[in-house]
Amino acid sequence: MSFYRINVSDITVKEEELPKSYQLLGARGLVDSIIASEVDPTCDPLGPKNKMVFATGLFAGTSVPSSSRTSVGTKSPLTGGLKESSAGGPGGLYLGKLGVKAIIIEGAPKDNQWHYLNIDKEGVQLLPAGELIGLGCYDACKKLQRIHGKKSSIFVIGQAGEKKMLAANIAATDKEGVPTRQFGRGGVGAVMGAKHIKAVVINGTDMDYIPALDKELAKKCIKKFAQGLLKNPVSGNALPKYGTAVLVNIINSIGALPTRNFSSGAFEEVSQISGETMTELQIKRGGKVGHACTPGCVIRCSNIYVDKDGSEITGGFEYESVCLLGSNLGIGNLDDIAYLNRLCDDFGLDTIEVGAALGIAMEAGILPFGDVAAAKEAIQSIARGDILGKVLGQGAKITGQVLGINRIPVVKGQAMAAYDPRGIKGMGAIYAVTPMGADHTAGPSCTTFIKAKPEEQVLLAKEYHIKATALDNTGLCRFCSYAVFNDAETFNALLDIIKSYLQIEVTSEDFWNWGKSILQIEMDFNQKAGFTPESNRIPEYMHLEKLSPKWEVFDITNEELDSILEF
Amino acid sequence: MSFYRINVSDITVKEEELPKSYQLLGARGLVDSIIASEVDPTCDPLGPKNKMVFATGLFAGTSVPSSSRTSVGTKSPLTGGLKESSAGGPGGLYLGKLGVKAIIIEGAPKDNQWHYLNIDKEGVQLLPAGELIGLGCYDACKKLQRIHGKKSSIFVIGQAGEKKMLAANIAATDKEGVPTRQFGRGGVGAVMGAKHIKAVVINGTDMDYIPALDKELAKKCIKKFAQGLLKNPVSGNALPKYGTAVLVNIINSIGALPTRNFSSGAFEEVSQISGETMTELQIKRGGKVGHACTPGCVIRCSNIYVDKDGSEITGGFEYESVCLLGSNLGIGNLDDIAYLNRLCDDFGLDTIEVGAALGIAMEAGILPFGDVAAAKEAIQSIARGDILGKVLGQGAKITGQVLGINRIPVVKGQAMAAYDPRGIKGMGAIYAVTPMGADHTAGPSCTTFIKAKPEEQVLLAKEYHIKATALDNTGLCRFCSYAVFNDAETFNALLDIIKSYLQIEVTSEDFWNWGKSILQIEMDFNQKAGFTPESNRIPEYMHLEKLSPKWEVFDITNEELDSILEF
CATH class of the missing domain: 1.10.569.10 (Aldehyde Ferredoxin Oxidoreductase Protein, subunit A, domain 2)
Known part of the structure; x- marks a missing residue:
């Protein structure tokens, strides 16, 4: 597996070997590690010193189900902190098949020079973006698919990213080639715009899955893992329905x-x-x-x-x-x-x-x-x-x-997702403490909080904040969490999948500890960027103004919030 | 001397005795102390928990020349930190004559209820602002002077303050009753707007100066002090000319x-x-x-x-x-x-x-x-x-x-004054470190930096950052600093003025230490509000982009900046 380093100052593409120490890092863990080691936390997120990294998970390109999400990492212009945002769609699958573990985009582009990246079996190329500039994601994808093939998978920014707006995301095409999946949060599209990269086109359609090192084991545990996902009432029934x-x-x-x-x-x-x-x-x-x-x-x-x-x-x-x-x-x-x-x-x-x-x-x-x-x-x-x-x-x-x-309704400058903290307090705690800004994917599913008692919210937030982060290292879809977090058989199947593909024995403790070490990287980066415990708070009005129809305020204390990050 | 506590939630005015411990506090020192002891540093600056304080200096109402500036203090909605902003005009002189040391405005106003304060020999009243709302400062002053007398001195907000805009200041009338003096920085007008206070009208015109406790000494040292100001080439010649x-x-x-x-x-x-x-x-x-x-x-x-x-x-x-x-x-x-x-x-x-x-x-x-x-x-x-x-x-x-x-061009969210840090580096250092946000009045005069060598800039910033803050405790105009900082006779006259009015012996060391303790209050408040050393930085582009025509960047290091605050 390799890295590609794209420098937009001098329009160069360099291939580098994946360092051995990065072997157990994927997706969120990998983009975090690269950004934390290469980017000054105090830099201007839209300036020349910031970088952005696309990276795949541990099983990208394999036949492990729901495993090929792609992460993007950067210093967020919205939150000012280290940001990871991930998207589905086949892009990650193709990157994995092509042997591309990460793409690092760095440097400061020259005025009016815009490019896009094309990645296929021949390697990685920077091509002039020309008439793509000014197009929305739908038109840009159609145009790129006319050039590079209908089945091209594309990560693309629209007008918002080109204008470096802080609400700009990066779209990813779905199976049908339509840009409906999103690297949604943190203004990651603005950083891509600041680097003058309009799109990343990936062609790996006709390639085989990456084989496991232990094929026998892989076959068995993949089956068990898929069954685990399917027998869970949420991932196997409610979500598909x-x-x-x-x-x-x-x-x-x-x-x-x-x-x-x-x-x-x-x-x-x-x-x-x-x-x-x-x-x-x-x-x-x-x-x-x-x-x-x-x-x-x-x-x-x-x-x-x-x-x-x-x-x-x-x-x-x-x-x-x-x-x-x-x-x-x-x-x-x-x-x-x-x-x-x-x-x-x-x-x-x-x-x-x-x-x-x-x-x-x-x-x-x-x-x-x-x-x-x-x-x-x-x-x-x-x-x-x-x-x-x-x-x-x-x-x-x-x-x-x-x-x-x-x-x-924001934390760390990022808007809250569709759960009012006053009505679902554990989710408010997660919004408050995650290094990501108000993010509903940083802890357990909302139903975990709904089922729990008021006095359990903080402890659940603490436990699942770490677990969710560990899962984000794999590149697996978040919706695997229902089974992975709650069903030992599915979780063990996942550990076996790691063993069969990477030939490394990962214990249950090792696995969850990934969460702690990734969070630590993010918290360290954010602290150097100027974050303090005061960054981990819910807006004042939600403490003062009661929310109809239950007439509750957000009443988890600052000390309780701080305790979630003590691990 | 008394405090007045104005509560806009229940429209009440309460008179309180000046605590003895506040005797040597004036202007910046006094507003800082009150805000730091009464306001939660993490509160929403435009919300119900913030307060604002007007306070006079140590010699307000006396015949000490250039001594009656008024300070306003609050948690700034622009910087998010503790903010003091001061203005000239006769308002402070009249407040002093009326025996009003400070006015504390607190609470959350009811919708559409706007008031103004009227202060005269009869005391302090909250009056409905009625038709004043929507007026600019010029018209509002004319209207208020028709009601309360031509010679009324007024602190007033315009449309910007009413709309709680972060660039809103509070105007103060000059000797002629025209609102040309300003509590300029930090968006203090927005806080007054958030409290729904349109103006503070002060009538103390026909009252006598506050007498010194030691009249003989006062007469001598005031004369010496005035002579010091007048013989200085800046305050005695360049500025008046x-x-x-x-x-x-x-x-x-x-x-x-x-x-x-x-x-x-x-x-x-x-x-x-x-x-x-x-x-x-x-x-x-x-x-x-x-x-x-x-x-x-x-x-x-x-x-x-x-x-x-x-x-x-x-x-x-x-x-x-x-x-x-x-x-x-x-x-x-x-x-x-x-x-x-x-x-x-x-x-x-x-x-x-x-x-x-x-x-x-x-x-x-x-x-x-x-x-x-x-x-x-x-x-x-x-x-x-x-x-x-x-x-x-x-x-x-x-x-x-x-x-x-x-x-x-901002530090802590506040715009830089008219000195580019790349061309006058000590001023850049002051912009960076002062708890106030980029503020040209927080250190020595610019000419001190201009005359000094590059290697002297940081040490001068350190010394005069403290000295300027000490002077801000007196309520004296900043332009007294040319003589006070550089001429021992004028400085000693000032110590004698303190003695003659307050019957307290203040040594030279005591006096400069006021600067340290005031800065400490501000730094503590800001730290609790979420500031870190990263808040004390000049924007990245000024480190990277050379400024014509001297083609310099801002090159004082972060370590040097941090050293200014070690005292």
């Missing part, structure tokens, strides 16, 4: 569904935007539920959402987007929300960050809650770069500051 | 005059905007130079700037404003700059913060460098609250973030 939007009704019922800029935890039109409604509608219209974003995924939580005439509006239409672009804006129609989701995907915008920013703009009276046309126009203004769009495109925090709203 | 704009030519000649968003250190039209030109023009037109902002000031650095027909455009037209609204915007006509200054004073905007923000907007191409009409329109858009105005009104940092410009 309803997608992540299965959470809409659940989170609404506990009073934690962000509604109208986090001013209520329940939405009166919830039945119109639930996962159940979405599935019913899409089965009727001929859309797809139970769709796998990546070949070989057994969970298949994704979807392709079509309009009443059967034409695709969007795909990978997730719970977070349904809420942040729906209930949080007072919008209760799935087709409308799907269209807003499509716009964000096309322009290369994080739906969570943009939804939170729009909620604030609505509270400020810039546009009315529930006004779909105004919301579309506002998102389009981001792509155009009008002044209002420039504000919204910087995300929730700056939007709140500019518009004079101090109900800003 | 040319005002602070005397610095335009000096700073331009060393290549440190911020020009076109800090992209050059020299301005080709400098001769048109110099202090010498201003004085010549104003003498010809019948304006005023050598104007005292406060009765009893012997330095008289202020001015009243009139147009070619002799009508007043602005007053208190300082070097910082001439540069930030002039050379920094590529504008080389004093009348134009004076008009921009007037707009800022009227709307209640810090000229430094707004000038820096406009420079960034010009670099971003939102308006052209040198376009006066566009600059006027942009400042007017702040008062109106248009989207562009909402951005600019938040100051330089947010303007840069929104417009995607990463050449942002």
